[in-house]
Amino acid sequence: MSTPKLMPLAVALFALGVAAIVALFVAGEPGLPAWVFAAGWLLAPAGLALGVLSAVRSSRPRR
Template identity: 80%
Template sequence: MSTSKLMPAAVALFTLGVVAIIAMFVVGERGLPAWVFAAGWLLAPAGLALGVVSAVRDARRPRRR
């Protein structure tokens, strides 16, 4: 079974978003620049959505014999 090229990108986006969210909780809201907040709240959902799209595309792809 081959995986699409979207899935590694989705995992990377999601991971970066989660790391940014964890950094927000560890450092606190006053110690980080605004781009960390934007990364946390935009990258994690974008990575999750891209992963779902990739999984659905792979599931719907006709299988070759």
């Protein structure tokens, strides 16, 4: 996968993770299913890491 294709994926993953975290705070803990907790804990950091990786790869000069 090339770098320009990675950044939109990273943004989407991060946005889904942040939306899950916001849902946790808005709805409160007891009423939400387990996948919302998993999405909040996994998608936001994964999207952030993928975004950083994409930015680093795009800033390097081509050989």
